[in-house]
Amino acid sequence: MSQALVAGLAAEQAAIYAYAPIGVRLTGAERAEARAAEAAHRARRDTLVLRLEQLRVTPSAAPPAYVLPYPVTDRAAALKLAGEIEDGVAATWRAALRDTEGGDRGTALAALTDAAVRATRWRRLAGVTPLTVPFPGRLG
């Protein structure tokens, strides 16, 4: 169970990292959206850190840097990466549902849902249709 939460924590940390280069390529409402998404991931991370302390699990520290899949050189790349980051977070949390129960299951479901909803928003901003996928978090 705690391994599922550790995996979720790692996904949240990676998302926090990615939103920095994403945010600088966006302006106005889109930049605000990125800021809000980053804040949501930070809040989730903090909740998870507390929960893992409660479970006496010490996750490995977040790496100092992540390799982004491609350089975020413009708005289009930023919107694309933001959607992909959220899809990745959703996939991690979907996988965690099987290995969690009770309040931790609820945490995983909320994290999956929030990430999937943000991915929907990023697709709308990027002009991608359809806005939704049939099974958020399911790979392939």
Next chain:
Amino acid sequence: MDERVTRRWVLAAGAGAGLALGGCGLFDDDPAPPPPPDPLLPLRDAALALAGTYDRAVAAQPALQARLAPIAAAHRAHAAELDRILDPPAPAPSASAAASAAPDAVGAPTVAELRAAERQAHKDAAAACRAAPADRAALVGSVAAARACHAEALR
């Protein structure tokens, strides 16, 4: 004498009991009471009902087709995936829940009403996910997340 009579009574009673048990045996060939429906059956039925609701909305406002058809298709995909795991297998959906060949535009919902329906449906699926056994949690979780995304897409 009294004792013999008593024994005879006992034997008679035993024979009667045997008969009675045999009588019960006559019903062995009857079908066992049906097993309780799968707890995810309401989720499957709601997915089909929602799909039909979208069909009616598109029938009333064809301009919404591009926006709503993928969501209707997602609900049908959810129903199909749930059908694969329901135990016992789901009965055929009721006529009102089944997709009709020519959806009736009468009583078609507005986009705002669809959105409200998705929000409620999300809550139902989220509750089902929290209660689901491990091997069903991911599928039901995806259904719950998808419904939240539909509500977002209808903003």
